[in-house]
Amino acid sequence: MLINLVVSSSLIRHTRRAAVAVVLVLLTAGKASAQFDMLGSWAPLGSEDVQNDSVPVDYLGLALTDEARVRALAYDESQKSMVERQCAGWGAAYTVLGPFGLRITSQTDPVTNRVVSITIGAWEDWNEMVIWMDGRPRPSDNALHTQAGFTVGRWEGGALAARTTHVKAGFIRKTGVPLTDKATIDWRFFRHGDVMTVLMVATDPVYLVEPEIVTKGFRLSRTPLDYRAGCVTGYEGREPGDAVPHYDPDKNPFVDEFVKLYHLPREAVLGYRETLYPEYRKKIKDTYVPPPTCSDSCGAAGNFVVRR
């Protein structure tokens, strides 16, 4: 009888523990299954062109304010030869605008084993992006603003959703299109098989009439991606303290280079909002003249613009 009692109570204790464990496992499994594994190396797919290989005046696909356009036209890429600007790097938006792949890691709390953050590793001219997953509050509006900004994320509907704030005033294109420190960037990471699509929605109350929306595809890489060492400054012909190279916005010598190269409408190259919608295509139908037959660097292997 006594033995039966001991065995029974022991069985109940174990069964209760098992039940609790099962419930915990199920709850945890429910959370985990809404996520996907994004860790590892992701090679960029070069099939979508946003920056057109950095032609000096190219604001295609943007809806800029007049002020942004003037500032962009004042930009001279020689600024990057100044020793104090060589390693300034590019901001968070460069994740989808830059040519590099993604090397993604996660950091876990050693006690709870929960994911604290997901990090997209740095590249030569781009700082790493840390996506905080632990629900920490955003810092004060007056806190330090950096090139990478401050990013918090959460899993939502099978995608990783994140928002970046606290970015340093900088650029959203390498062609000098400016972005203020009031900008926010919303991200979505979708994974379908071995392809991950990253959606960026950048909003800037000063320089963008409408958000800049860009998607970029990446393919899971079986081998680790190449890592480019951090930037090192060097003498590039400009002395410290030299004037900042710039153009009079009305006299930028490159304003029509892209226009002439591909017979593109000027208002499209200069980032007017209407050029992003199908109505614009109908508007220019009768005036557009296709460029001559391509004869050089016409294919996937020649991804740099031929400067005629």
Place this chain on the structure above:
Amino acid sequence: MRARSAAVVALVLLTLAGPVAVRAQQRGGGPPRPARDAAPIDLTGYWVSYVTENWRYRMVTPAKGEYRRIPVSPAALPFINNWDPAADDRAGNQCKSYGAGAIMSVPGRLHITWQDADTLRVDTDAGTQTRLFHFAARAAASAPSWQGDSIATWERAIGPDGGGSLRVVTSNVRAGYLRKNGVPYSERSTVTEHFDLAPLADNGRLLLVTTTVEDPVYLTGPYIVSPHFKKEPDGSKWDPTPCSSTW
């Protein structure tokens, strides 16, 4: 005591069985729910292209002979270099650049509706094309067509917040163009698409279509693009436009 422990074991089993039973019902254990009722996301309504990528390949007709950023095979080059839109016109092939491999990248509007409980219908005003995404099994059409045969499945995100994605695989297509300037895809192509949604400010919605074209004839690897669309409140801007070989 044994009765209590049996009850606890039963509780554990019930706990385990509960979600599985729900899943089984949803996945074929009971009568299958129509795709319309099982939709984890609502794609219906009017959507407008928001052309922020590949602008000069989509909003205008690129130069003849240019195929940058498409992994074309050597077999495609003669067709690219000899693109003749007038010949397409004469042959009644004005819609070659509006087929399943390219239509989502053509600037325009989509009108997405349920044709029936298991068929999602996508109309485009550019080229006045109609795509039918079939969730239920059906016999494939015998003749290839511009929009081919599309089999659709919901990919449900399992978790407390729901959501998910629509996967569409299209085959049996007529040979067409990936770009207006004659970059070809063949009848042996398969187009795999994932339709995802994302929120925008002011209750806006963004539709993202990750499109993979695989063609053993004219491509050396998958061609992957992700055109996106903004939700519109109604069809007041719907503007049907016929196919054009040149524009």
